[in-house]
Amino acid sequence: MDSIWLSGAQWLAVLRIGLGLWWLESWRHKDKKAWFRGSGITWAAGIAGNHRWSAVRVGFERVVEPRPKVMAYVVVYAELALGLGLIAGLLTPVALVGGLLLNLLYFVLMIHDWAEQGQNSMMALISVVAFFGMAWQSWSLDAALGWFR
Template identity: 85%
Template sequence: MDTIWLSGDQWLAVLRIGLGLWWLESWRHKDKKAWFERGSGIAWAADVAAKHRWRAVRAGFETVVAPRPRVLAYVVVYAELALGLGLVLGFLTPVALVGGLLLNLVYFVLMIHDWAEQGQNSMMALISAVGLFGMAWQSWSIDAAVGWF
């Protein structure tokens, strides 16, 4: 069967790049001053975690995030930037896909009560899984250019 316009590897690259652009947009639209100086993102997450129906989420937040809100604000914001750049450029793509999948799962579990947000997290996680198992770094990537993976 003839392929139409792009090969399968190239379509996976389109999907990977689109996901990377999604992460970059998530990074771009964040009010970094509020996140870093006032801890707004972590404060919002603390409020969500405190009301979460799963005790493990509340306990995990109190153990991991609450003692170091400033550090984790930087981790979240710059993780989104790193994921976006890694996926758009195809640099360490499997690492970026696994990292994005894990970050989306954290977001999904934290916001399980807010079904409006779950569509985005579910689709981003699905694209990460498809990209990972489809080896979306085979075309249009730094990884392919240097022969990694």
């Protein structure tokens, strides 16, 4: 049964757009000059280097440390792409899965900092609900283009 104001698909679109705004805010509030100079990767290296799970340390050493500048750009522009994609509803399933993976990566990296885990957990949960609820069915470019039916 649909609610009085919006249909179920429209409420899922509200959730999708809200998640997109959250990613866009994550991108907006970053000090991009400092981030691109390496502050974000240096900060993450300190956390990964002392992480209780060796897989996190080894993964960071193999994937991120050899290419800190590229990884800094990947993180910043991934957040921007996720935000814009979810707000516009463009390639929504891809954005939801990508956002879920990025949140899980942040969650694992920051496992010792429970203050951050609420945000990552809620964003991951919204991604899962929006994906399985097919939140691209309403108010999206995907729906307008007939994609992902």
